[in-house]
Amino acid sequence: MPEKKPASGTLFHKFEPYIYLAPATILVVLIFFYPIVYIIRTSLLQNNPNGIKTFGFTNYQLVFQDPIFWKALGNNGKLLLSVPILTVLSLLIAVLLFEHVRGWLVYRGIIFMPYILAVPVVGTTFVYLLGLNGIVNTLLKGVGLGFLIQDWLGSIKWVLPSISLVIIYREMGFGVVLFLARLMSLEKEILEAAAIDGANFWQKHFYVTLPQMSGVIEFFVVVELITMLSWVFAYVFTMTQGGPGFASTVMEFYIWKHAFAFNTPGLASALAVILLAVTTLLIVLQLRLRRRSLEDAA
């Protein structure tokens, strides 16, 4: 006699996937959704002279009038400019490794290594290397460019380019490994055909390799743009503390300052909402671009 499925069983089956999702959902709500609601609410609360809190845009007005906010946002903007350099360098090295240069595995192992080092460790090392008696200045003196010597992280003009360089130094390992993995998955026949047809190194890679890499390049560029907006706190904190003055203050660092040093939660929340909005804008733009390129291809 065939067994009849009990009614409670089907009900259970209907809800079963949600049971598996429950723990992850609780954590995600607690760590992401609750804080986002909280900062939006706090950023809109304002203290009135009569002591009653009302909703309004005072915090945003204060932030927009604050020159240091614009400085911090601008600094994040300048960091974004290092993404093209980072991408081109990573691509170049990945292609060189792909050409089966002798010892490429060893080279890959070494070039990727900075990526596993902690930012605070890398940061303190570079404080010495970029200092007055550091290797950079020693080398400059050695090749007769002594007039260029300076305290790279102590100069208002050079502090941000110096930090960019350290970020590029660490993130390049990721780019190289990512691009190399994609290169190795390309079909070899096309490249061999190009070589037989007499294409040289640049022709071969510019016309054959690069177009096939567009997906992974786009992925890397987006990841790095997000890094420059959302993951540079540790560099700034360990190398410069945002200084000299506010010359290397970035959004994350300024949010942290307002929240835990200046004790101004309303302003910290408004800054956080703005950073969140900028990041979201970037992602939406990227999704748009991707959709358009898909439509073009179709």
Next chain:
Amino acid sequence: MKTFKIRQDWRGLLASIPKQIILLFFSILAIYPLYYTVVIAFKTRPDWLHNQFGLPNPFTLQNIIGALREGNIPLWFGNSVLVTAGSLVVSTVVSALAAYAIARFRFPGRAFYYNMMIALMVIPPAVLILPLFVLMVNIGLINTLPSVIIIYCGLLIPFSVYLLVSFFRSLPPELFDAAAIDGCNNLDMFWRISLPLSTPAMVTLIVVNALFVWNELLIALVFLQDQNHKTLMPGLELFRGHYTLNEPLIMAGNLIATIPMILLYLFGQRLFVEGLTAGAVK
């Protein structure tokens, strides 16, 4: 014919010289800061002052011993191990369950849930710290290791779910059909099919996540302000503040904090490469 071949090899070798030079240059750049850290960690302070860039002369273990003795570095090291292990265990189990649901069931809201996870990967942690700080103070977890373990778990879930969903989807459906015929329920299949067959993906995920947790600074700095409950990254900030003028000691501290990740890298380079390129390369 033979001479032709030899000449071609020779030419190939000559052509590869510029490539070798470029790669050698970038390799030296990449390794130099680590070389510098290691070398200074084994120098005496007078040696460091006079001979900053060369090899240690005399070689000394004094800094390493000093770093292990004078600060709280062994304690912080232990805390880092606990936090990393705790975050990895909880986040991996929780993410695997969620990924299993997304990969194996059809249910309303599945696509939305999956896309939401992808979107969450880009939220800057700096945006979340103030509300989480207030929350941790209110529930009495501030300055305790569980506070950062909970936060790291939350931050790790989106990427972990994303990676595991793509892996679970690649498992052959026939296995699950056969198991269903044998009377396995869905939870059995999770334990007996999905998890054992995903060991490579799990190991990769754990290695990449361990790297993140071990090296993270901002969250640890904000939530672990008490000396005795710090992990290594915020601990070393304090240590550097105490011994500003003793550079070799600071470098010894940095080196101790770096060694676990270097060991992990030496033994599992492949895992890093796989984990970091997963999803992007198809």
